[in-house]
Amino acid sequence: MLCPPHTTCVEPSCPKPGTKLGNLYATECRIFTLRRGVLPARNISAACRYCQTRYHYAFSVKQPKQPDSKRVYYQQTLAYVHAQTATYVEDSVCRFFENLISSAHASTTNLARSYNSDLGRTPTTMKTRLSHEISRSIVLDAFFMHALLRRARRYGNRLELTHRGENEHRFDAAMDAYNLIMSGTGQPQYAHACLDCFKIFEDPETHELRFMRGGTTDGVTIGHPRCRIEFCRIPLRSMKDKLCPTHVHLGDRCLAHNCDQKASHGHITCDKPAHRAKEEEHERGAEPAFMDLDRRLQKDGVSTHTPRRKATSTSTQHRSAPSQRSGAIKLDLARFWTHNDQLFILCCGIIISRTTFYHDEGVSSVAQFLRSTFPKPWLLPTHIFYDHACGLLQHLQTPVNATLFKFFSSV
Structure with a gap:
């Protein structure tokens, strides 16, 4: 039995706090454990009749029938992590998954297969009406939930997630919030100092104690799909989308770069001759390879009659006319990606900050990243290593x- 940790209402806004909970409700669930396989269980929930808050094993929900209701997870550490509806994963299993993902770069698919073929099959495993196999989505949700719960406890907060809606997007708001914190001073190892990244030495002239602390900033080329609207940073709802939810109404816009006109019916560009010519050029480039070879051969005056292949038809000859280039016009056909993930790494290898660069890794973007990572002058390291250090130093000396970067002794 998975029961709520409270027997009385602890909701601060309840008109009668301390009321004994009632209206018990039980649902069937399953627990994926490390040493006992898959166990059947029942999740018992209870509600307060005054504030309509229902308490579950892992969280409480105030007025759960409302469309904007929130799940508020308890701050205390529980033995099982609520991964999905009717699915719990033991805390030790979550740590096992985290270690393999971090150290062995194991995929969630391989983790699910390994668990189902080994850990999930034990002599004491009891049959349940629910599936006794773990899926990759459960592994991924358990991984995210366990990480979010630990991060919330570290900051002394209570994790809040949406109660209704798709489970796929339930973690989005919380993950975005913590990623935003990580782009500044929110890394738990932000104040890290060891003998490899922090050196104390005696000045040979003044005999005073001085210190040296260095780090490197560089971009990791890990692109993420983004909205194709310029300077938009709203995340996509799905990896398959090309526009964010705010700009999805612009899906019928002309695909010529920086064109705001609507595309004509049956076309991907507007009625502008230059844009339509670029679309036709793209269509000609998508023809089969043999037709493209015929076009090139005819352009060079080489006969297309070969023993293996007959002459092309008149329609092919019509297509083989040399294409008319449409200048510097570009069609936005491909998916748009972020440029890189920027990191600041101490000399010992500890990453103290990260952020996403959407367009480029220019010195102004790096300077803004350093400003958010070291908001006060005394937090700056004495040395920063960067592959375009001269340009960055000139920019910082403007x-x-x-005012902020005058304390640099070297860049």
Whole structure:
């Protein structure tokens, strides 16, 4: 039995706090354990009749029938992590998955297969009406939930997730919030200092104690799909989308770069001759390879009659006319990706900050990243290593940045 940790209402907004919970309701669930396989269980929930807050094993929901209701997870550490509806994963299994993902770069699919073929098959495993096999989505949800719960406890917060809607997007808001914190001073190892990244030495001239702390900033080329609207940073609802939910109404817009006109019916561009010519050029380029070879041979005056292949038809000859280039016009056909994930790494290898660069890794973007990572001058390291250090140093020495970055001894 998985029962709520409270027997009385602890909701602060309840008109009668401390009321004994009632209206018990039981649902069938399953628990994926590390040493006992898959266990059948029942999740018992209870509700307060005054504030209509229903308490479950892992969370409580105030007025769960409302479309904007929130799940508020308890701060205390529980033995089982609520991964999906009717699915719980033991805390030790979540740590096992985290270690393999971090150290062995194991995929969630391989983790699910390994668990189903080994850990999930034990002599004490009891049959349940629910499937006794773990899926990759359960592994991924358990991984995210376990990480979010630990991060919320570290900050002394209570994790809140949406109660209704798709489970696929339930973690989005919380993950975005913590990723935003990580782009500044929110890394738990932010104040890290060891003998490899922090050196204390005696000045040979003044005999005073000084220190040296260095780090490297660089971009990791890990692109993520993004909205194709310029300077939009709203995340996509699905990896298959090309527009975010805010700009999805622009899906019928002309695909010529920086064109705001609507595309004509049956076309991907508007009625502008240059844009339509670029579309036709793209269509000609998508023809089969043999037709493209015929076009090239005829352009060079080489006969297309070969023993293996007959002459092309008149329609092919019509297509083989040399294409008319439409200047510097570009069609936005491909998916748009973020440029890189920027990291700041201490000399010992500890990553103290990260953020996403959407367009480029210019010195102004790097300077803004350093400003958010080290908001106060005394937090700056004495040395920063960067592959375009000269340009970055010139940018940091401008009057706009001199106030914060004047403490640099080397870049």
